Amino acid sequence: QVRLVESGGGLVQAGGSLRLSCAASGNTFRTYNMGWFRQRPGKEREFVATISRGGTNTFHSYSVKGRFTVSRGNAKNTVDLQMNNLKPEDTAVYYCAARDAPLGDIRAVVSEYEYWGRGTQVTVSS
Numbered sequence: 511q512v513r514l515v516e517s518g519g520g521l522v523q524a525g526g527s528l529r530l531s532c533a534a535s536g537n538t539f540r541t542y543n544m545g546w547f548r549q550r551p552g553k554e555r556e557f558v559a560t561i562s563r564g565g566t567n568t569f570h571s572y573s574v575k576g577r578f579t580v581s582r583g584n585a586k587n588t589v590d591l592q593m594n595n596l597k598p599e600d601t602a603v604y605y606c607a608a609r610d611a612p613l614g615d616i617r618a619v620v621s622e623y624e625y626w627g628r629g630t631q632v633t634v635s636s
Contacts, residue, residue, distance in 0.1 A: 512536050512625050514606045519630030522596055526634070530591040532606030532627060540564075543611035544582060544589040545623055548602035548632075555605070557618040559591060567616050574600075596634045603629040 513535040522528055530546070545560040559570045559580035568580050577596075582589040589606060607623035617623070 512538060512542065512608055514608060514625060514627035516604065516606050516627045516630040519604060519632045521633045521635065524596060524598055524634055524636050526596050527592070527594045528596065528632060530593065530604055530606075530630060530632070532589045532591075534587045534589075534608065536587075539587040540584050541610055542608040542625075543616050544580075545607045545609070545617070546580060546589075546591045547605045547607060547620060547623075548600075549605070549629075550599070550602040553602075555620050557620070558604070560616045560618055561589060562614050562616050563611060564613060567614055569616055569618060571618070593632070596632075598634045598636045601632060601634050603631050605629045 516532050518530040546558040547555050549555040561568045561580045565582050579592045606627040608625040609623045
């Protein structure tokens with residue numbers, strides 16, 4: 511089992527940037543497909559971005575494509591989400607998630623992920 515801890519959330523004005531980071535425990539990080547999800551007030555948890563075990567495959571949701579970028583550092587057991595040109599509708603709790611996966615495999619569905627962090631709040635003011 512892996513423990514995931516998110517950091518980097520906060521309050522930012524529209525048009526600003528934030529970088530979220532997720533630190534994973536243990537020595538099996540390289541075996542996980544990693545994902546970022548978010549839950550906006552009154553909404554269900556939704557997919558934001560995902561990255562494969564080796565970092566070669568990524569996929570971003572339509573609503574964040576071109577503004578957010580997912581990356582990972584397997585040597586440091588971290589996965590990051592660079593968020594630029596933030597909008598008020600990006601306000602949400604952001605979660606990091608992990609799933610055991612074959613090399614290159616990525617998924618964008620909440621139920622496919624086995625391990626979850628507790629989340630970090632991102633608030634974008636207009």
